[in-house]
Structure formats: C-alpha cells, structure tokens
Amino acid sequence: MDAVSYTAQWMAAARAQESEREDPLFVDPLARDLAAPRGFELIERYVGGGVLPFISIRTRFLDDAIKEIVAGSGIQQVVLIAAGMDTRAFRLDWPDGTELYEVDHAPLIAEKRRRLDALGAEPRTDRREVSADLTKEWLPALEAAGFDRGRPTLWVAEGLTFFLTEEQVGGLLRLLASASAPGSHLAFDLLGRAMLRSPFSKRFLDALAADGTPWLFGTDEPEEFLTAHGWKTTDLREPGQPGAGEGRWPYEVQPRGRRGANRLWLIRAEVVTG
C-alpha cells in the first residue's frame, strides 16, 4: 500500500481502541483486525492535538448523519469516498435495496478484501468496491460498478480532505455536485487553518509530513467554501458541541468569531441544483 493508505489503518486502530472503551461512541468489531499491526504503530507516532478523540467523535457524527439522512430521504445510493478500513457496510443497519460503494486506492481495496475474507465478514447491504485514484478521473470507475447519477446520493468523505490541496478539495466537491441528482447529500470533515501550523498539532503534523502524508488544506470559512463549490451547508459542528462528542472532547470549544483558534469542522450539506 502507499503511505496515505496506511493512514486508513491508523483510523481503524483508533476505532478499535474506541470500541474497547467502557463508554464507546460506537463499536467496530472488525477494526482491530483491519488495523494491525501498522495502525497501532501509527497511533503511537501521531500523538497530540486531540487527534484520537477527534477520530472517534467524527466517526460517531458521521454514523448519526448517515442513519438520519438515509432514513429521512429514502436515499439508496451511498458512496464512501476514500473508504479506507471503514466497516459501515458491516456494522450499520441499511434499508433494503441500499447500494454502498467504497472508493479507494487499489492496493488498499485488495488488502481490505484479503482481511475481510479471512475474517468471514458479511456485509449487511450490497457493498461494491471501486479501485480508483481520487486525484484522477474516477467517476467512470464508480459508474462501471453501478453508480447511477440520476438517483440521489449520499456521499461520505471521512478523513480525506486534509491530505488534498485546496484546489483538489474544491475540485472534488464540484465533481460530487456535478454527479449529484437533486436531493443528494454530503457528510464529511474539514480542518480549520490553524490546525496546519499550530503548536497544538505540531508533533503529529511533523510525523505525518515525515511519513509522506502531510496535511495540506484547512479553511476557517467552511460554509463559504462549500457554497463556492456547489453545496449548501445544512449542519456544521465542532468537536465538543452537542451531537459532536459533547463530554468527550478534552478542550474548550472556542467561540466562532475567535480568530486563530484550532478548529475541526464536521459537516452535512445538500447539493445545490438548478
């Protein structure tokens, strides 16, 4: 696998640890086997900056978003962009007829399949793997797997945008909007700008950069950024707020107007059409 794909094992290791707490925000029974051994080494390496609680809070926020959006909208086409070692196909309840696409680099998809097969894991819905490079043209591969741009879609991109440039993130949002039927939704996360250079995050930023997976993009105007790329923000939270790990985030939530604060954005959006 390439360097950025190992970050998927880091996420899985964090989810394994969360699952083993007494008060877990979610339980991911496959995470430990998908993470080992590299993911646990990376947990030791990428420390500080609230990153571990953030991963858990984000996963729970997105679990809740997915459940609510799917139940409320009747959407039956869900695409996990940069799915990594995500196991939602196996651990969430999906309405009958849901197609769930997992897009990631080919070597990661192959490694995940090898591990899932060894575990005898059975998805709870129609799960489809899509090997693609998201910085190249990848919609044809998604469509070849059965994706239909005429049907409303829920796009989920967890822990991806940090590793892309501003231009790539903007291009991705536009591309998703262009392939979204009316009524499509997006759930994902973005960094605030200070996270890219703050002493708070410096230790793991340095380690990530040394490993060839630097964090590249953050914004302090997430709503404006989404609007500029075809999406209307419908829900935006920061870790520690109600519905976003309240009580589990070890830091104070900073007032929105405070410049230079370390921020992480958890976002739901709807496509703007017409």
Ligand SMILES: C[S@@+](CC[C@H](N)C(=O)[O-])C[C@H]1O[C@@H](n2cnc3c(N)ncnc32)[C@H](O)[C@@H]1O
């Ligand atoms: C931090 S992991 C997040 C994985 C998963 N969403 C999760 O939360 O566990 C980042 C993922 O992005 C994928 N990724 C990054 N850049 C990519 C690209 N250009 N094309 C395809 N996948 C990419 C990596 O392979 C990795 O699985």
